Amino acid sequence: MSNLIFSDSFINGEFYKTNKHFSVDDPATEKSIVEVSDIDEQGVNSAIKAAQGAFVKLKSTNATERSDTLMRWYELVIKHKQTLAELMTKEQGKPLKESLGEIDYGAGFIKWFAEEAKRSYGDVIPPTDDTHRLTSFKQPVGVVAGITPWNFPVAMVTRKVAPAYAAGCSFVLKPSEYTPLCALALAYLADQAGFVKGAFNVLISQDAKTVGQILTDSEVVRKFTFTGSTGVGKQLLSQCAGTIKRTSMELGGNAPFIIFDNADIDEAIDGLMAAKFRNSGQACVAANRIFIQRSILDEVLSKITPKVAALKVANGFEEDVDIGPLIYPKAKEKVQQLEDSVERYMGRIFGAYVFPDWKAPNRLTASKEEKALHAAALEDLAAIYAKQKGDPIEIARAN
Numbered sequence: 001m002s003n004l005i006f007s008d009s010f011i012n013g014e015f016y017k018t019n020k021h022f023s024v025d026d027p028a029t030e031k032s033i034v035e036v037s038d039i040d041e042q043g044v045n046s047a048i049k050a051a052q053g054a055f056v057k058l059k060s061t062n063a064t065e066r067s068d069t070l071m072r073w074y075e076l077v078i079k080h081k082q083t084l085a086e087l088m089t090k091e092q093g094k095p096l097k098e099s100l101g102e103i104d105y106g107a108g109f110i111k112w113f114a115e116e117a118k119r120s121y122g123d124v125i126p127p128t129d130d131t132h133r134l135t136s137f138k139q140p141v142g143v144v145a146g147i148t149p150w151n152f153p154v155a156m157v158t159r160k161v162a163p164a165y166a167a168g169c170s171f172v173l174k175p176s177e178y179t180p181l182c183a184l185a186l187a188y189l190a191d192q193a194g195f196v197k198g199a200f201n202v203l204i205s206q207d208a209k210t211v212g213q214i215l216t217d218s219e220v221v222r223k224f225t226f227t228g229s230t231g232v233g234k235q236l237l238s239q240c241a242g243t244i245k246r247t248s249m250e251l252g253g254n255a256p257f258i259i260f261d262n263a264d265i266d267e268a269i270d271g272l273m274a275a276k277f278r279n280s281g282q283a284c285v286a287a288n289r290i291f292i293q294r295s296i297l298d299e300v301l302s303k304i305t306p307k308v309a310a311l312k313v314a315n316g317f318e319e320d321v322d323i324g325p326l327i328y329p330k331a332k333e334k335v336q337q338l339e340d341s342v343e344r345y346m347g348r349i350f351g352a353y354v355f356p357d358w359k360a361p362n363r364l365t366a367s368k369e370e371k372a373l374h375a376a377a378l379e380d381l382a383a384i385y386a387k388q389k390g391d392p393i394e395i396a397r398a399n
Helices: 041-058 065-081 081-092 096-119 155-167 178-194 206-219 229-243 265-281 294-309 329-341 394-399
Strands: 010-011 013-015 022-027 031-039 123-125 134-136 143-145 171-174 200-201 221-228 247-251 255-259 287-293 346-350 363-367 380-385
Touching: 010 041, 010 178, 013 143, 031 178, 041 143, 041 171, 041 200, 041 206, 065 081, 065 096, 065 155, 065 178, 081 096, 081 178, 096 155, 143 155, 143 206, 155 171, 171 206, 178 200, 206 221, 206 380, 221 229, 221 294, 229 247, 255 265, 265 287, 287 294
Parallel strands: 143 171, 143 221, 171 200, 221 247, 255 287, 287 380, 363 380
Antiparallel strands: 010 013, 010 200, 022 031, 123 134, 346 363
């Protein structure tokens, strides 16, 4: 695994060192994996400049060339699947089987956009007179900058970088400071695949606010993409307005899961277990609020309780593990605060701390909703609400 662990930002096809460092830790053991250098302002500006130069070169490439390069990147990611998956489990904590699945999932984006690169068609538009012929064609927008989260440290990167390169755009990426190693490994493999130098730059920093400000203020950066919280997304959108950037935002998440009395209960519970506890519940699409029709509440609870209790909570490298550690101690504290805040509404069925900074899955039942539950993703906490048949506000609450 060590041959894909890098400790410096990646700019213009080379690693960029600074004198300031911070530790990337294994959330399961809280031990340091590696000390990485924290990017400085000069480094951020160098990455933007490198991306600008790469964009000029990319504009002169054709779709087939970019497609072939992306396919080589895809093949390298698949070739190093085991190494990348182990690296992901090490820095993010998810079970190895989930990490292996994410490598396939993330590589799939590369393969998809390798094919789509060849399908960037224009159009012929019927004219309004006999003296004109109207056609349209697509051109790359320019340098793209993006910030990705820690919960899917491979898929969130490939889903943004691959379409940009397919279109002929260069990219400056700021991954989460909790999971920068996967992003660096992907950038290294992209370089090995033949990416234009400077077309994929990775900036490692604990100061996302400052790096984000430089990227959004830049006149060179013409598009900005972010996956994360709604609050931060609003701030970034505001910052992008000053230079009128195109933006793509994937924000927030507090998904409902509704079970009515005419459902296949066993199938619904299987779906709920997958939707709730994937990646320890640390996903924007995780089912955080479960609405159950009261007539089937007891049946659902009797079936789901043993399934939740049977989930194995352990280091992601252990055999048959279902739940790994939360990404950092603050995440566990947030879940605990949410549990405490609804204590007067909810009766805890079971749940315990299994390690000092780990959180076991809990199942809670409630007859009322608590505002705190709408304020954040619930991760390992499953909030279950009983609903009367025909409750007129059920769908409204779910939405």
